[in-house]
Amino acid sequence: MVEIDSAPNAASAQKLVFARDAGAFPLWVRFGKGGVATIDGVVVLDIRDAVWGVCKAGA
Template sequence: MVVWVPGGPNFVIEISSASNPASAEKLVFARDVGAFPLWVRFGKGGIETIDGVMVLDIRDTVRGVCEAGA
């Protein structure tokens, strides 16, 4: 998702359940052109650290909600 704010910062948000190289590439591109990249992770697997890319790890929260509903 891209959020474009005229005269303000642009945001590129990737929401994914797995570490995907294509997602990382998109976020690095966004960072390199001056946007604020945010990677929201909610699934399993590790989380890659990328300089200049903010990662929001909600895996434990999602897991807790799923377990509470079971």
């Protein structure tokens, strides 16, 4: 299960925990502002710096 968010979202965290508890492999891709929560059993891919670099290069 993949969740992609630009900001912290409690509903997304709940979905990821549900997916984890159901035996899925939950992956949370974060690309915007705000903190990146650590949730046991959920892989968080933080691409904020990469996205910022691409946006800055295009400006």
